[in-house]
Amino acid sequence: LITERYLCPILNNPAHGRIQYEGHSFYSRLFYECNPGYTVVGPKERICVSDGFWEPVIDVYCIRKDEVCTIDHLITNGQHMPQQQVYYPDQQIRIECNPGYELNRLSPVQTCLKNGTWSPLEMPRCLKSPCGEPPSIANAYIVNTTSSYAHYACIERYILKDSVSKIECRQGRWQTSRPQCIEAMCRHPAMEGFNGHVMNARSIFLSGESTGLSCNSSTRYDLIPMVNYVICDNHGSWKPILPKCYAKCRLPELGKKVVGYFMDDSANEWYGKELQPGAYIRHGYTIKYQCQCPSKFTEKCSLIKPSFIQCLDGQWTNGGPHCREEISETCHVSLNISHILLNNNTKLNNVLNESQSLDYECIDGYKKMTNVTCIQGYLTADPLCEPKNCTTHPYWIKNGYVKYQNRRHGGHAEYSCRNGYKLSNYRTIRCLFGQWESPYDRNNLIQCLADTCLHPGFIRHGKTYVVNYGTSRYILSANVTLRHGASLQFECDPGYMLAGNRGTTCFSGLWRPDQLPVCKEDRHVSLQHTLHKFVSKG
Structure with missing residues (x-):
């Protein structure tokens, strides 16, 4: 009988410790022990595997107990x-x-x-806990517990009934009214407000089930947004959001004094083309129409602007197109207009004669938007004052940037800082009535402060150096902070070996990497394994 056994080698004892062997054959084990006052770092035992290695192949050493903390006993419960x-x-x-x-x-x-x-x-x-372990609830798991309540959440495809997620502990007992996890379901889209046709006739849809959607007539209705397929998600909600069928508006016959209809959207393919009466116009679209000029003076006709109507779910705004038949030579101006200053004559007499212009100004912080003239009984525009827009960029802050989308009234600007700096205040500023709010408000100051890293601590049996752009270095002093971009380099004293990162860098207030290395006593544990082959006869 010939047998083959693979032996694992004898390893060097760790400093301040020793190795105990069961044997050196396949499946034999070894155990690490440290001297009094030291503790093992690494696996406390290894096993000899078939290829002649002690597994796991991890460096093991002994470290002083007063240099590290250990958990000597398991946490009960x-x-x-x-x-x-x-x-x-x-x-x-x-x-x-x-x-x-x-x-x-x-x-x-x-x-x-x-x-x-x-x-x-x-x-x-x-x-x-006074009430003991919280009760088990079907299709739910416990998020956290205290002496007064237990908080539950549902597993995937289930949702909490009535959004109740907690159970209370009262007088040593868990209350009988408990959360329930029911299968996630979506109601029929019609019950959720959809006013079109649903392909699937069922009343309840389970999580993962879907249906198609359409409007009853594509000629008379539009699906907005254009979503014709929805699915019930794991939380009992339709995704994407349910659309709605909006009715189109039909252009009426050209009435008296109405010249023609035109699309008011320059992006529309029908822009600039005359629309025929009877055509269906989609919800939200605006149509402009021109009225016949009642004046025999052609130069006045050019001052008459077109009128507009908009289709809103099957109804025209303003009751549809309408042209006045009676022509007046005067115009009446409303005196109850916001933010407008009228001159004394207009205040006393709110009537403008033919070709007369309205003399008005705006209050402080507002600007005049329209020129108003009376033409054939019509005002060429309504008096209008709007808040002034900002004409300059927002205020600059040192070591920072400012970002904004526009300079209109009500627009917002946000500040950010260069690398190595952080904002003292995350407040946004606004453009109000032509002026940007100031970031230099004493009670709410916005500024970029230098971002620093706290002292990382020292390594035992080693030194920490501050590196100046890779050209020079000096030893790190105690109780100092370092600015963004500063780099540290770690070195061990003679007789010690560095285990871990050789350096770290301060980046936006954090050390990267953030773990300090360790200086261990320099010892050479050979992991060169010798394969021993014994041949015995039986």
């Missing part, structure tokens, strides 16, 4: 996150309790101190 063998100074963990349990204090956070102890010194405990 809870867990800590993140889960690591050791934690370094200033690193934090968070204690989370199992359902039905709660912390015996408010803060769930523990912080590792530089002497290897935790702050607070005593770990929190997970105590049983």
